[in-house]
Amino acid sequence: MSAFFRRFFAPRWQHRDPAVRRQAVSRLDIGQAQDRERLERLVGDEDPDVRQAALARLDDPARLLALQMTHASPEWRARLVTLLSGREGATPLATRQALLERVDHAASLAEIALHGDNQTLRLAALARIDDEDTLIHQACENGIAAVRHAAAERITSEEGLTRLARQARRDKQVARLARERLNRQREDAAQAQAQRAERERILDALEQHARHAWEPLYAGRYRHLQREWDRLTDLPSADQERRYQDASLRCRKIISDHDAQHQSVFAADRRRSDADETRQALIEALEETLAGLRQSTHLTDQDLASLHAQKRLLASRWQALSDQHAPEAELSQRYAEALAEHDRIGRAWERLQHQADTLNDALSQADDTRLRHALETLDWPDDLPPSPLLERARERLDVPARDDDDTRKAERVAADVEELERLLERGAFKHASRLHQSLRQRLDALPPEPRRRYQPKLKQLAAQLAELRDWRGFVAGPKRDQLSQAIDQLADDLTLSDAELDSRHHRLVKEWRELGDAAANQQLSVRFRAASDRIHERLGPWRQARDQQRQKNLVAREALCTQLEALLDNPDPRADPDSLRQIRDRAREQWRHFSPVPRDQAESVGHRFGRIRHALQTLIDQRALQIASAKRQIIEEARALQTAATPAAQRAEQAKALQRRWRELGRAPKGEEQTLWREFRGLCDGIFAARESERDDRTQRARERLDAMQALIERIDAWQPASSADASILEQAISEAEGLEPLPSARRSDGMRRRWLGIVRARREWLSRLALHEQIQHWQTLRPLLDAHLQADARALDGQPAETIEAGVALDDDLLEAHRQRNAARQDPSEAIDVEKALTRLRVHLALLAGEKVSREDEPLRLAIQVERLNEGLNRAEMSKADELHGVLCAILATGPVPPPLWSREVGELDLSLTQMARLPAS
Structure with missing residues (x-):
């Protein structure tokens, strides 16, 4: 009764009837704080009409915004839009603009921008809108041109501008602006695309260029691509910039490597050229010395000592140069020939030294036979001048030298004339001068006929020699002055390092010596030698240190x-x-x-x-x-x-x-x-190719297994069992799937396994439901037999004789045994309470199989049955649900005699459980 009185005496604005609450809204005074609070509470009422009436009484948008978190209903949003847009209420414009900052609902902002009472208010609402579709609608439908233009300015996508140009029929300026911006964007996009394509082309060319080997136009091609890249105005992407820098780095490395290699080769060539020039000078000096020995009148110990010293110096310098650069074949051949000539002269001189005592003894004893034998053993070369001892021995025997024969003299003169001509052509003045002097002496010793034959040629060559001497003097005079000034400046130059000073000094001395006696001047020679001595003195400590380093x-x-x-x-x-x-x-x-x-x-x-x-x-x-x-x-x-x-x-x-x-x-x-x-x-x-082929075959076989598994999955997925006898088809498919294992390790294989397991589980569940359905259908066919047993039970319980019911239908062994037990139970009936407990237990067991709830009184029995089922599952193989149902149905058939009231009480729930289990899920 207290609840009734509370409802009876409750305020009208809290009445259970929405119509009463709606009437109460009009009676509340908005000016009073308590009524205003009631109105704000009614804003969240469950009835939309009550909410609408309460919101109509509120005209303060600030208070409505304060209710946003608890009462954000469609009616609340509509009232807020009405107040903020100025269609109702008297809220100042500045206040409404400030309150717009607190509005987050996009549809409300769009409504205010479309129907606001002021351009500034509409622009403020438009500024809060980010959705492009809403902006397009505002640009097409807004009644204020400035708002339409402002909305159109904020549309940037190509699709949005296309829609705006097509839909802006109300404002031609908006359509024109949309078309212009769209065309400009398309032009910019096309230009940007062209710029990107051009950058990609340059990048591809540059990367391909970076993979090429160096060629004469390599650097020019790289600079051209670099200028093309710098000429583009758009900014490259990070990936393009990285690719450009990598390719440029590779190109610059190739160019720098080539430049370094070129400089190295150039420096090596220059060093090799200098070494070849030095070798050329050394060989020419040795050849001139050897030629001078052959053309002199006598051969002395001093000549041989000088020759050996020059050969050792040449060999040392030749070895030093060969350690740096291998000589050319022609220079090596000339060097070998000069060394062979030196060795020949040395061996001849050694033989002379060995025979010197014999020759002296034979000369002192006037033993011509011994002297002649010594000369034969000596075998002095014909082209070498004799030593003083050899000449005395020949005079003693009055045996002219083999080359003093007129014919041999003429042949030697002819050969020497040709040699003199070659020396003049080569500009070897010193050697040519010595050879010319020797030819003049030997030409006078020739008979008249050979002398007349060679004298004109010798005069011509003498004129050339004189011309060469004059030319050397003409060139050597200024050169000597220049060298004297250069060595004086070098001696006074204190800024040079010792190594540089020594190098320049050697070069000047070498050039001075190369002039020979051309334009010889005593004053200049003394001056040059004095400056050279000063340099030698200055370089003394350095040379000492250099010798120590050597x-x-x-x-x-x-x-x-x-x-x-x-x-x-x-x-x-x-x-x-x-x-x-x-x-x-x-x-x-x-x-x-x-x-x-x-x-x-x-x-x-x-x-x-x-x-x-x-x-x-x-x-x-x-x-x-x-x-x-x-x-x-x-x-x-x-x-x-x-x-x-x-x-x-x-x-x-x-x-x-x-x-x-x-x-x-x-x-x-x-x-x-x-x-x-x-x-x-x-x-x-x-x-490895055979291994790859085997891998390909294995991969192909794995792919075939995957395809076969996929086909099996699709086939079983599309197959729906029609009866429980179709379980053999499923078992055959499972065996087929096991034969396809193992599948290759891959995500596809894992997905196929999961799908296959799901399909197999679903088909087994379906087969289980079909088996239940078939069991229940078969039980329905046995209902006449069960009814006959029930009628016979009723007659037996009424005191009539117990009857034996004939089956009349085919029964399996379990049902036949249950049928016999039922007939036997009427002959020796059990206590009624035992029959009731057995039937109740069977009902609970059947409800448990059907998954139905049981009453609280039957809950202990349900738990006992579950424990019994678990124990039976541990002691034997798991029984299917259909077999368990078959056992329960057999027990129902065997239980009796059943009184009709008991059966009437239990049969409803039994049929309900069987009906629940007989339902098949939608396929």
Whole structure:
């Protein structure tokens, strides 16, 4: 009753009837705080009409916005829009504009922008709108031109501008602006696309250019592409900028590498050219000395000593130059010929020295026979002048020299005339002058006929020699003055380093000596020599330090030779040729680094290092040949592996092991290494190709299994069992799926397995429901038999004789046994309470199978049945739901006799459970 009184005496604005609450709204006074609070509470009423009436009484948009979090209904939004747009209420414009900042609902802002009572208010609402569709609608439908234009200005997408140009029928200016902006955007997009395409073209060209080798136009092509890139006005993307920088870096590296290589080659060529010029001068000086010896009247010890000293100096400098650059074949040949001529003269002089005592004794004893035998043993060359001792011996025997014969004299004069002509053509003044002087003397000793034949030619050559002498004097005079001034300036120059000073001094002295006696001047010679002496004095400490450094270099070279000799004396039989090559190259670098050395010892240590290099190269070649033999063995193993019967994957692993052995061996001889590698790589490629083919076959078989599994899944997914007997089809499909296992490891395989398991689970569930359905249908066919048993039970319970009911239908063993038990139960009936408990238990068991709820009184029985089911499941194989239902139905048939009231009470729930289980889910 208290609840009734509370409802009866409640205020009208809280009445249960919405109509009463709506009437109460009009009676509330908005001026009173309590009524205003009631109105605000009614804004959230469950009835829309009540909410509408309450909102109509409120005209303060600020208060409505305060209710936003709790009462944001459609009616609330409509009232707020009405108040903010100025259609109702008296809120000032400035206040409404300020309140717009708190409105977040897009539709409300669009409504205010479309129907606001002021242009400024509409523009303020429009500024809060970001949706392009709403902006297009405002630009097309708004009644104020400024708002339409403002909305149109904020539309930027191509699709939006296209729609605006098509839909803006109300304002032609908006349509025109939309078309102009659309065309401008399309032009900008086309231009940007063209710029991007151009950048991509330049990038592709630059990247392709960066992959090319250097060519004469490489740098020009790179600069052209760089200018094209810089000419583009748009900004590249981060990926384009990265690609451009990478390609530019590679191009600049190729250019810088080529420039460095070009500079290195140019410097090497210049050093080689200087070395060749120096060798040329050295060979010419030795050749002139040898020619001068042959053309002199006598050969003395001083001449031979001078020749040997010049040869040692030439050999030392030749070796130093050869350590840096190999000589040309022509210069090497001339050098070998000059050395052979020097050795020939040296051997002749040694024979003369050996026979000198014999000749002196024979001359003193006037023993002509012994003297003649000594001359024959001496075998002095015909083209060499005799020594004073040899000349006395010949005079003693009155035996003219073999070349003093008139014919031989004429032949020698003819040969020397030709040599003089070649020397004049070459400009060798000093040698030509000596040869001309010798020819004049020998020409006077010739008979008249040969003398007349060669004298005109000799006069002509003498004129050329005089012209050459005058020309040398004409050129040498200013040159001597220039050299004197240059060496004076050099001696007074204190800014140069000692090395630079020594280099320039040597160059000036060399140029002075090359002038010979041309335009010789005593005053200039004294002046030049004085300046040279000052430089020598100034360079004394430096040269002393240089000599010490040369001595250190000599010690370092000797130590290097000692180390290499120790290596060669005990070579490692397993030494890697590449390591030996590195030792050889590093030794050569160190040899060049420890340069120069004292000249008198340079030749001997150079010969020693040359022998060591030859021995080291021989060791390298031997090890390389051994490696070549080992690599041929590896090739044979690879060839045998290619035809082996083992699996391709195993053969590929063995081929990888062979490759590792190949790399560990080192390099064979240079020409043979490439040939062996090409053959070995071809065999390995064949082995790996077989492995890839096997992989492809395995992949194809896996793909076929996947396709077969997919087809099986689609087939079983589309198959719907019609009866429980179709379970064999499902089991056959499961066996087929097991035969397709294992599937390849992949996401597709995992997805197929999950789908297959889901399909199998669904089909088994469907088959289980079909089995239940069939059991229940079969039970329905047994209802006449059950009814006959129930009628017989009723008659037996009324005291009539117990009847035996005939089945009349085909029953399986379980049902037949239950039928017999039912007939037997009427003959010896159980207690009624036992029958009731048994039937109640069967009803609860059937409800449990159907998944239905049972009453609270039957809950303990349900729990007992569940425990019994769990225990039975642990002790034997899991029973299907259909088999369990079959057992329950058999128990129902066997339970009796059942009184009719009991059956009437239980049959409804039994039928309901069976009906629930008989329903099949929608397929």
